[in-house]
Amino acid sequence: MSYNIAILGASGYTGAELIRLISGHSAMKIKALGGNSKAGQSLAQVFPHLRHLDLPDLVTMEEIDFSGIDLCFCALPHKTSQEVIAALPQDLKIVDLSADFRLRDPEDYAKWYGNEHAALAQQQEAVYGLTEFYREEIRRARLVAGTGCNAATGQYALRPLVSEGVIDLDDIILDLKCAVSGAGRSLKENLLHAELSEGYHAYALGGTHRHLGEFDQEFSALAGRPVKVQFTPHLIPANRGILATTYVKGDAQVIHETLENAYSGEPFIAVLPFGEPPSTRHVRGSNYCHIGVVADRLEGRAIVVAALDNLTKGSSGQALQNANLMLGIDETEALTMAPLFP
Template sequence: MTKTVAIIGASGYTGAELIRLIATHPDLEIGALCADRKAGMRLAEVFPHLRHLDLPELTKVDTVDWSGIDLAFAALPHGTSQQIVAAIPERVKVIDLSAGFRLSDTAVYERWYGDAHRAPELQKTAVYGLSEFYRDDIRAARLVAGTGCNAATGMFALLPLLQAGVIDPDEIIIDMVCGVSGAGRAAKEAMLHSEVSEGTHAYGLPQHRHTSEFDEQFGKAAGRPVEVTFTPHLMPANRGILATCHVRGDADEIHATLAERYGPEPFCEVLPMGEAPATRHVRGSNFVHVGVVGDRRSGRVRVFAALDNLTKGSSGQAVQNANLMLGLDETAGLMLAPLFP
């Protein structure tokens, strides 16, 4: 029953996280690792922390023998993934971790990302990869679009509340802090240690691209257009996202709604009323912690969500989707306890 997967973009942070998770997965094995700029190198040269693994040499994507591959993870920048995914044989299932297929309307994609969609016909078949909300669609999908890590964090906090109608869709403010690995592994001056340490700043203003995911998914949940105020901040940490969502509603009803919705979910933990989550309690895991704290003003509530941007926000969620697509146990390879301290 072992399934064979390929990882395209294996030299990035999400690629490394996929390798780390799949290395101990009982039903998946890695058949190909692609990293065009590092083709011909051994994985140990790119990621010394993975040198204990016996894995294929890095290769160019156009040299992959797809005949033995069941599923491909595309961990590429959004500007390059669409054409590469479109060239993968149709019999191979695909999970794209970039923004390439997240937005159902290609015109909306072009407006937010500034370039024409390169696979509009394929977009029509893509399923949004938020496992807990699109599980049945993901099981039947050939192409799954991985969520934005910021977007997923806010959605875990608020989607059940919008679906249940217990918060006002017109009064949502999301403040979020994210670790620097969310910006990827490519060298950037703004990501130098001396630029980001000992400080925190807002970024992606006036409108971060993940806002487009909030618009689409929150609108579906509420049954009408929803526009949130979203401000992300970069924090001097490698991993983790914490969302603080300011909403209007009843705190007890909000907490009860989340507890009921996530009760059967293996990766979603709703904290006791009045307790806020912390990124250090989910680091390196596929868990998301959700908390509810009432405000001193009646009718105002803060809803929190914390997850690891590289795991539950990206690669862990992708493995969870792969398990669904390949008919495996959804939790396989993912019940790793968080790293602490």
Template sequence: MTHSIAILGASGYTGAELVRLIATHPNMQIKALGANSKAGQAMADVFPHLRHLDLPDLVTIEEIDFSGIDLCFCALPHATSQAVIRDLPKTMKIVDLSADFRLRDPKVYAKWYGGQHAALECQAEAVYGLTEFYREEIRGARLVAGTGCNAATGQYALRPLIAGKLIDLDEIIIDLKTGVSGAGRSLKENLLHAELSEGAHAYGVGGTHRHLAEFDQEFSAIAGQEVKVQFTPHLLPANRGIIATVYVKGEPDAIHAALAATYADEPFLHVLPFGQTPSTRHIRGSNFCHIGVSGDRIPGRAIVVAALDNLTKGSSGQALQNANLMLGEDETAGLMLAPVFP
């Protein structure tokens, strides 16, 4: 069975990544591409690397006939998705890539995103889209909320450790580096080549980054008590990739064993042999996440390093993985592309 797919926000990086992945899917066909600012243009003109594909032209959302669409990916900016999704057909499955439906508590959403939620009824039914930990809920969902890319990376490193009571919950530090595509495609002065290249800088310092809301929500739910981590992201002069170095208080061997056991049967999560650490260059352009564990010179402390591609496993690949579950497809369909190296 071929599923008809629409992508809203197709002129952004995550939209283009969805097109690239779906092009290799055996049972999905893109029927509509929405992109208001570039409506009327061919996808090949906006993204020449996709010119070999037979794709519909970009149109406004209002021009799309959703009656024949089985599933819609929404790759729209934060605060835009909620108003659009609220008015989409209730019979259509939706995977949202924005932050609009990630947080379960409307008050928490308002705190971190600076405004009241405009689609509370949709927020209440949304399933959090960290596939490996919400797989069964995602299968039966109408609306799935994709995670933040930074939030996904940190959770893959930490969830099994919190669940297994293997680490001190008051001693968690996430030091994360991310590529510039995570900031989106819109023009920003600080993302100009001359401003960004040949350097790196921290941002969201002191507990101000919005993905902390996801860490708070998910880690506290696992532990059954409030968990607050220290988290500082850094922007790298690289197009893709996230690498998170996580410092924890716990026994390194037990931590490695727990991660290896948890992810043993997961197709996209690979735990490296003890003492080895991953690199962003080894997961680039793929839906894989690599995790390494090392001991520290201080006894009873460990370092967990996780790497994934922010546009793929951190966003569009995760979205397609969830869509496969929602549509009854093989979870790995369209996602087994090998990483691009060098």
């Protein structure tokens, strides 16, 4: 059995990562690559590292015949994504990697993204794509909304602790370090090598990063009451990786056990032995997430650190894992490759 796949927005980093992953998939075949700004080009022109793959040239979205497509990945910028998805066949299975369908409440969406949502019907239908926690809904979903990469990392560290009530919900701090590919392939001065290399900084401080919308939505739902974390992202001079250092109040051993129990059957989430911290270099290029728990010298406090690759488990790997579920394929198919180190 083989499924026909389309990818819209194939010329960005998450698009390239989807193609990399699907190239090793035994039951998916890429039939169409949409990329409006680079339509007409071969993939080898846009991404020379993918020249070995036998793939169609990039086309405009209008040129794609979706009738033969089993599932479509949308790796488009937010706002564009909602317009495109509203116009796609309404029975087409879709995994969206943009921010457009992550928030369930249209007012939350408007608050965090600054515009009214243009595809409200689809927004209501969309299932939040954090696989380990929405697996059954994803299996039955037509439209799955990929999570923010930072939002995924923070939730892996914290969700079981919030839902089990083993930490103080009013004092959660999430200090996150993200590599630069998370900012995409856009031409911005602060993403130049000469600006970023050999330097690092915090950004979107004080609670202005949009992924907070996801944290608020998810943690509050889990707790059954409003939960608001403090979240500060930092941009680090590396290409791939997210490291979330979370500071919580609770018993470290209980926290470790809670996480171990929550993830004991999960193929991609590893809770490290108590006291062992993770590193981004140990998950690079893979779909794994490593979580470490350490007790602080201050009684009743713990540090939970989660590491994953923002382009894989943080976006395209997650998207493929969800697509596998939606198509009834083994969830881990094409996702168990070992990390690349060094």
